[in-house]
Amino acid sequence: MADGRVPLWWRRRIESLYAGMCRVDSRIRLLGVEPQKGAATAEYAVVLVAATGFGALLVSILKSSAVKTLLMNIIKKALQL
Numbered sequence: 704m705a706d707g708r709v710p711l712w713w714r715r716r717i718e719s720l721y722a723g724m725c726r727v728d729s730r731i732r733l734l735g736v737e738p739q740k741g742a743a744t745a746e747y748a749v750v751l752v753a754a755t756g757f758g759a760l761l762v763s764i765l766k767s768s769a770v771k772t773l774l775m776n777i778i779k780k781a782l783q784l
Contacts, residue, residue, distance in 0.1 A: 764770055
């Protein structure tokens with residue numbers, strides 16, 4: 704057009720293309736977010752299992768007679784001061 708205005712059909716086409724691009728963008732973002740939620744849950748599960756194993760190891764070490772004797776000697780020396 705000579706007066707510089709964009710025809711109505713052209714504006715509608717551009718708006719339609721822009722809306723389609725927005726839908727595709729939102730779907731891509733959604734697909735990118737979903738695996739992260741599962742990954743975080745898996746990481747928490749691994750940390751929980753590791754912490755449980757470490758706790759079990761500490762309990763078994765602290766129940767041993769050598770550690771009990773060592774701790775009792777430390778406490779007796781501290782009480783004698």
